[in-house]
Amino acid sequence: MDDTLKILPLQKLHIAAGAKFGPFAGWSMPLSYAAGVMAEHLHTRQKAGLFDITHMQLIEVAGPQSSVFLNRCCPIDVTDLEIGASKYTLLLNDTAGIIDDLIITRRGDNQYLVVVNAGRANVDIAHMKAIAADHDCTFRPIERVFLALQGPMAAAVLSDIGIDTGSMVFTDSITTENGVIINRSGYTGEDGFELALPLDQAKKFAETLVADERVMWIGLAARDSLRLEAGLCLYGQDLTEEITPVSARLMWAIPKAVRDGNFVGAKALRTAINEGAATLRVGIKPEGKQPVRAGTPLLTRDGDAAGTVTSGGFGPSAGHPVAMGYVTKQYAAAGTELVAEVRGKHLPVTITTLPFVPHNYHRGN
Amino acid sequence: MTTYYTEDHEWIAVENNIATIGITDYAQEQLGDLVFVELPEVGTKLGIGDTAVVVESVKAASDVFSPCDGAVTSVNDALTSDPELVNKSAAKNGWLWKMELSDASQLEGLMDEAAYKNHIS
Structure with missing residues (x-):
């Protein structure tokens, strides 16, 4: 080992x-x-x-300007969170590319817990520490x-x-x-x-x-x-620094009220929203039993390039292969029939909505 | 019948110059539950080291290489509907393909069962 x-x-x-x-x-x-x-x-x-999931990094943020700090880091208004509430959000770079996806929990008036992906922890911490330096708050990875x-x-x-x-x-x-x-x-x-x-x-x-x-x-x-x-993204496959929340179809995570704000990447995100994304994240259902894996090219049935699979495997609950990826906007509608090029063969696939298995979250009665 | 084993965890049972090839129980255990097996077409000419079969688990696709030169004479069609047969019976009912050997001497030097057991222990 x-x-x-x-x-x-x-x-x-x-x-x-x-x-x-x-x-x-x-x-x-x-x-x-x-x-x-x-x-x-x-x-x-x-x-x-x-x-x-101990590999995921927990970070404590506290201090008088912790809310201002987090609102600068992420397209979110953490003061909208009740104490004891959490929210999925993103870290964006200056071009509105996704540095990471993360969860912020409000634990007190000026106390937050941030959970970031293991593979991005070092990048995230460096990025956020630099921003924290301009704010009156502590930023402390915890074990x-x-x-x-x-x-x-x-x-x-x-x-x-x-x-x-x-x-x-x-x-x-x-x-x-x-x-x-x-x-x-x-x-x-x-x-x-x-x-x-x-x-x-x-x-x-x-x-x-x-x-x-x-x-x-x-x-x-x-x-x-x-x-x-469940149609959830894996950072490094489905999300990268080259992909914007518009392209990743994660705009649901960015409240309308903060889109005019001053978080890192705000200007580029507004441009991306206005211009629309050239490629969009979609669900992909292979028609047969053969899985299509990350990196597999997607083509139209006429053989034109249409996109790429970013995650793919078998869905034990769905009972069939499942995948997601990015396709050119014109091919993103559910029901669009494409092919996946796997080891020289063209496997028929259909663009589908996500998730493949309905979410079963407890949202109250 | 003579059975050989490769370092890639394949077994090759040879009888009358026809080799039956599968993956070992150790290999199926490492791969986990198989969900798809891509088999070659009968008649395909394989060179030593060519990818003959792709076994796909929930998580990943893995190549199974041809251990010798030859032509595919039959494939285990049962795996099309029941890929988990490889998990249940890697050494027997979960065989992958049969081929006629062009040069049986290519198998010389591969491990026998005792040597393979030693290899994985």
């Missing part, structure tokens, strides 16, 4: 659960467990899957064991160990008396929770969860197939 990889604090638990490890974003991560990716994926949609419990039984599992989440809806955040930060969120399309645990409590907490027969450890491979079925 590459000894420069970072080791998860709970690695021994993963080994005991039969994990196969692989490198991801500088970490040695469980890719799958004894049950296998197919069973893990389906288990998450039916019961509750436990993911170790936690970060777990996600995802699936329709996740709330019941937590309830049975004394954590009442009954009042929480999707994107709500609480802090337990033990200092565990719990957000009702995740990246599978299912109801579920993300839990940031102090290191000294994490092992026991995880052991308690997996002792519940409804809970199973789930690896990164199933995390990928779950998020792809």
Whole structure:
């Protein structure tokens, strides 16, 4: 094993659960467990899957100008968030390219938690620190064991160990008396929770969860197939610094009221909105059983270039291959028939709306 | 019948100059659940090292290389509807293709079962 990889604090638990490890974003991560990716994926949609997502970077932002700072970093108005609310947002560069996608949680009047992607943490921290230097706030990456419990039984599992989440809806955040930060969120399309645990409590907490027969450890491979079925983007594949939120169709994450604002990339984003994007992110459904993978060229049925697949695989819950990618605007309408060029063969595919599997978020009654 | 093993985790069972080729149980376990197997057409002429088959798991596509020169004589059509047959029975019912060997001596030097077991342990 590459000894420069970072080791998860709970690695021994993963080994005991039969994990196969692989490198991801500088970490040695469980890719799958004894049950296998197919069973893990389906288990998450039916019961509750436990993911170790400690590779993701948590950052605490606090101080009098923390709101001003975050509103400068991201196309968001964090003062619109109630304390205990969170929101998906983006870090943009000067040309409105996406540096990363992230979640900001408001934890106090002037206190926020930011969660960024593992593979982008260094870039994000450098970018945000430079902006933080002009503001009266602290910007501090923190170490936690970060777990996600995802699936329709996740709330019941937590309830049975004394954590009442009954009042929480999707994107709500609480802090337990033990200092565990719990957000009702995740990246599978299912109801579920993300839990940031102090290191000294994490092992026991995880052991308690997996002792519940409804809970199973789930690896990164199933995390990928779950998020792809849910139509959610993976940074580095579906989002890059060359792609704007307009092209990525993530404008729903940018409130209209802030689009005239002064966040980094604002001017370029306004231009992108006015001009429209040349390419758009779409769902792609291969007609046969053969998956189409990231990097696969998409052509019209007449053989003209139409776009590229950025994520592709098999959807165990969908029961067929699933993919997303970018196509020239004129081919982006759902129902458009294209072909994917896989190893010299032309496989018929259809542009489709996302997600492939309906979201099951808990938005209240 | 003689069975050979490659470092790429393929097995080759040879009888009367016809080789039956599959991936080992170790290989299927590493790949995980297969969702698609792309088989060659019967009659395809393969050179040693050519990609003969592509096995696709939920997450990735992996090439299976021809261990020798020859022509494909049959393929395991059952895998078209049931690719997981490779997971369930890699060494037997999950075979991939059969080929007539142009030069059986190309298999000399490959591992036998004992050597392969040692290789993966």
